Amino acid sequence: MARTGGHSGADRLLSELVSSPQRREVVWYLTDNGGSAGFEDIVDVIASDADRTMTAVRLHHVHLPKLRTAGAIEWDDERGEVRLTPRAHAAVDDVARSGLLGQCAGD
Structure with missing residues (x-):
């Protein structure tokens, strides 16, 4: 059965991880630091x-709440x-396996 709209939790998570350079930087930094x-x-x-x-204001009010x-x-x-x-x-692993890692980490 096809989805009729909206995003699954995994889709939304991946979308948030790759849709903003600042959010990607947060995720990659956290990944690199355990x-x-x-x-x-x-x-x-x-x-x-x-x-x-x-940057602190945007992280606090935009990026971290979205993540x-x-x-x-x-x-x-x-x-x-x-x-x-x-x-x-798990999403970071999926992104890395899909080949998007270089695009995301290098922006």
Whole structure:
């Protein structure tokens, strides 16, 4: 039976992982660091000195909430901890096997 619309959870997760360079950077950074990192560490890696504040605001209000809603991360805002979910680890593996890894990591 064909799907009649909408995205499955896996489709949504993959879409969020590859649709934004900043979200890809977050996921690849977490992947490279054992699946977890502090919010400030993520900001340090993604932002240039000139746009650090704006990057932190966008991560906090846009990118991390989207990744959390998609099921890619667990985020403890009070403690400043971000962790990939098992679903995200599997999605990263799927993206790597599909050949999109170079496109995603290199943007």
